[in-house]
Amino acid sequence: MATEALGNGATLRIAIIGSGFSGIGMAIRLRRMGIDSFTLYEAAESLGGTWRDNAYPGAACDIPSHLYSFSFELNAAWTRTYAPQREILDYLRHCARKYDVERFIEYRSRVRAARFVEARGLWQVEIERDGAQKTIEANIVIAANGPLSRPALPRLAGIERFAGKLFHSARWDHGYALEGKRVAVIGTGASAIQFVPQIQPRVAQLAVFQRTPPWIMPRRDRAIGEPWRWIYRHVPLAQRVARAAIYWQHESRALGFSVEPRLLRAPTRFARSYLAHKVKDPELCARLTPDYVLGCKRVLLSSDYYPALAQRNVELVTDAIREVVADGIVTADGTHRPFDAIVCGTGFQVNDVDAPFEVTGVGGQDLGEKWRRDGPEAYVGASVAGFPNLFFVVGPNTALGHNSMIYMIESHIRYIADCIRTLQRSGARTMDVRAEAQRTWNARLQARFARTVWQSGCRSYYLTQTGKNTALWPGFTFMFRHRTRRVRTADYEFGRKPG
Structure with missing residues (x-):
């Protein structure tokens, strides 16, 4: 397919890590772009990410159901205003089946390391599957395993x-x-x-x-009765109106935060x-x-x-x-x-941690070492300087304290899709965010935190040990959507060799 090529005639091969909302959403987007040359690598035996793992008694979403779904696949079958874990997991499985992406998933495949090979302009990804090791090559690596994938056990003596x-x-x-x-x-x-x-x-x-x-x-929380579900099934606009109302109600909370x-x-x-x-x-x-x-x-x-x-x-x-x-x-x-x-019930490793797996970039840079030293940091939460063609879905500074993460996930998916289109149009093999662009982006982010409630003196998982907020987006989600609507090519360096 013409859409599955990069510069110098290189065949496009994409590795997606994780099969939660981010991974499934990214895969659906690629298929809509006419790209099938990708694989999702999932460490578990089934898809679902956070909503597969968090199956404790009473597990449910704290964002209303109508807003906790992909914008292109509303769910008229929600039975409660706050969806329980099982319904969310069933919804993700439905999306994977409907858009025919489950066949692209390799289960029981844990990514151990990814190393960028400068001489060839691609990534070598080490995967452990059923006790055996293998190495695959990919032009693009998309880390979609999310920030809530590593449980944090308490550090207690004994x-x-x-x-x-x-x-x-x-x-x-x-x-x-x-x-x-x-x-x-x-x-x-x-x-x-x-x-x-x-x-x-x-x-x-x-x-x-x-x-x-x-x-x-x-x-x-309340039950959504069959009459309402019938309306949502037969009058989709009604659910979109409900979704919009919930979105703006939650978005208004950013004014105080x-x-x-x-x-x-x-x-x-x-x-x-x-x-x-x-x-x-x-x-x-x-x-x-x-x-x-x-x-x-x-x-x-x-x-x-x-x-x-x-x-x-x-x-x-x-x-x-x-x-x-x-x-x-x-x-x-x-x-x-x-x-x-x-x-x-001690949450997840979000800050003061290294990369989700071993990542080695240009010149042997170790992403985990950089993040342990300076705190997790990226450009628009998606790209890190020195690590070409590596993208994060909901990376650093994209979590929320007031609205639906699915909105942020979709924003990043669209952005990464535009990065891929930009690569294809440019004839380049790689794109690497400029270090200065990343520094400027993060300096502005941290400056915006100064007046927010998150810097008002408490200790939270939003902050590193030094008090730097590397978890949250400090503002309105529609502003993030606007900023990630398309790639600013001037903020990237494009590589056209080898070839």
């Missing part, structure tokens, strides 16, 4: 000595029966506030170890009132009240977390953990609590 059951919420052990058990939950983030209410009625005793209380708003934090005073009062309404015990209410500005850390949605904490078999522990011992946990005050199981 955790390896625990003799009971220990697992992370993203690796939930459904074969382990919690009934009648003494269970510890470490962490009070987005996952924990969903599974704690689900397991609380099943366990004998539950201790929730909280380091910092989150701001929580009610989750106004990134433009004028004083606008957060009213929602802060509401959140305090909601807590006081749900938790009648003054002492427990005080320990659940955050001491930082709303939005500085991720705002969570739940209507059953507070009531679960108020149950008689639940203890909220706010003392720091001193160590984990064979039969339980010892806190800083010397209290020993015995447990049968420990569940870590």
Whole structure:
């Protein structure tokens, strides 16, 4: 196919890493462009990414269903306003089948390393599959494995000595029966506030170890009845109108987060009132009240977390953990609590981490080393200087605290598609973002953070140890869409050799 060639007649070969929303969406886009010369490499045995891995009890999206889908494939079958994990996973499988991209996926194929071969202008990608190693070559590598793909276990003294059951919420052990058990939950983030209410009625005793209380708003979830689903199936415009309304409602929150934090005073009062309404015990209410500005850390949605904490078999522990011992946990005050199981709801490795796999670029540059030293950084979240033809879907500084990540994913997919078209039109073999363009982009990003709520003093996974925000996009999502609508060729260097 004419669309499957690069400069000097080179055959276009694309490696996509990951088969979640980013990978499936990228594959669909390529097929729509008439490009079939690509492969998705997936480490697991099935597609789905985050929504395959996070199958803990109560797992669901915290963005309304109608907005949590591809814009070109709305889903009229959502049964709830906030879709549960299984429905989202089924939706992704539906998209893969409908657009015929699952046949391009190689399962059980974990990418271990990618090395750019300057003399040939291509990437060599090392893959481990079923215990065997192989190396494939690709002109373009697209990292679509996302920022929430590596669970973060807590660094606690003695955790390896625990003799009971220990697992992370993203690796939930459904074969382990919690009934009648003494269970510890470490962490009070987005996952924990969903599974704690689900397991609380099943366990004998539950201790929730909280380091910092989150701001929580009610989750106004309800069933979407068949009459509404019928309307969405037969009048697609109705769902698009609902989607647009939800988008702009959520987008307005960026005004308080990134433009004028004083606008957060009213929602802060509401959140305090909601807590006081749900938790009648003054002492427990005080320990659940955050001491930082709303939005500085991720705002969570739940209507059953507070009531679960108020149950008689639940203890909220706010003392720091001193160590984990064979039969339980010892806190800083010397209290020993015995447990049968420990569940870590401690999130994912987002900042102060290296690349998702070993990546070696021009001149032997190590991407992981660069990111460990300076914090993850890219140009428009997609390209990194010194690593030609390597693109990230939702790379550094593209996560959100207020709206749907699918919108950002689609923005990046369109941008990367334009990069590929630009390469083909130019007759070049490679494109590498200029170091100065990347520096300028990131300097402006960091300057914009200064007035945002995320820099108001709390510690969060948005920030590196030095306080640099390398996770979030500091503004409106439509501004990101506008900036990534097409490639600025002046910001890239194009290579036309070898050949």
